[in-house]
Amino acid sequence: MILAAGRGERLRPLTDTTPKPLLAVGGRSLLGWHLDALAAAGIGEVVINHAWLGDQIRARARELAPAGLRLHFSDEGEAALETGGGIRQALRWLGDAPFLVVNGDIWTDYPFAALPAAPAGLAHLVMVDNPAHHPGGDFILRDGRLDTGDGTGLTFSGIGVYRPQLFADCAPGRFPLAPLLREAMARGEVSGEHYRGAWFDVGTRERLAEVDAWVRRHAVLGERP
Numbered sequence: 196m197i198l199a200a201g202r203g204e205r206l207r208p209l210t211d212t213t214p215k216p217l218l219a220v221g222g223r224s225l226l227g228w229h230l231d232a233l234a235a236a237g238i239g240e241v242v243i244n245h246a247w248l249g250d251q252i253r254a255r256a257r258e259l260a261p262a263g264l265r266l267h268f269s270d271e272g273e274a275a276l277e278t279g280g281g282i283r284q285a286l287r288w289l290g291d292a293p294f295l296v297v298n299g300d301i302w303t304d305y306p307f308a309a310l311p312a313a314p315a316g317l318a319h320l321v322m323v324d325n326p327a328h329h330p331g332g333d334f335i336l337r338d339g340r341l342d343t344g345d346g347t348g349l350t351f352s353g354i355g356v357y358r359p360q361l362f363a364d365c366a367p368g369r370f371p372l373a374p375l376l377r378e379a380m381a382r383g384e385v386s387g388e389h390y391r392g393a394w395f396d397v398g399t400r401e402r403l404a405e406v407d408a409w410v411r412r413h414a415v416l417g418e419r420p
Contacts, residue, residue, distance in 0.1 A: 242267045301352065
């Protein structure tokens with residue numbers, strides 16, 4: 196699943212007319228990068244949620260999807276359901292097996308095929324070094340397990356594998372993912388890994404310019420827009 200329903204307030208005025216996942220990095224959209232990377236990892240079906248400017252996301256996703264990649268769209272209407280609510284609404288397509296979720300507003304060279312097909316507990320998260328704008332991190336990684344204990348943690352990359360049981364007690368509607376993860380961590384049911392490769396959170400115009408410059412400097416350019 197690609198989470199693509201955010202409004203992108205900090206990226207305005209760019210996102211007044213273009214949804215955040217369709218902003219360009221290295222000459223192509225964030226959504227295009229994700230779709231190709233997921234297909235290259237052997238994934239055959241992708242769910243994309245959307246709210247703001249959703250018609251654009253649906254149209255461009257169909258144009259950008261590699262041959263053979265089947266798409267489903269989860270329409271959240273005018274107001275996005277946040278990460279937890281968005282995933283919970285999409286469970287009808289995600290099924291009963293563990294599934295991969297990636298934020299639509301990141302750029303990374305993380306190899307999705309390296310993710311476990313099934314986490315040992317309820318979730319497996321990819322963690323990264325703390326960027327300058329988030330120095331305290333999110334969660335502590337110890338011996339392959341994540342928790343919320345004391346100390347400086349790592350930053351959650353927005354890439355994870357989840358079992359649908361994580362959402363079993365959640366009612367439909369708007370809610371964040373983080374509280375569910377913290378509860379599962381307290382029970383020792385969330386594993387993690389530390390990825391040290393390229394990762395960028397494209398949350399502001401300044402960070403969008405930063406990752407665009409990095410991708411162009413390293414010539415990590417795709418063939419399709």
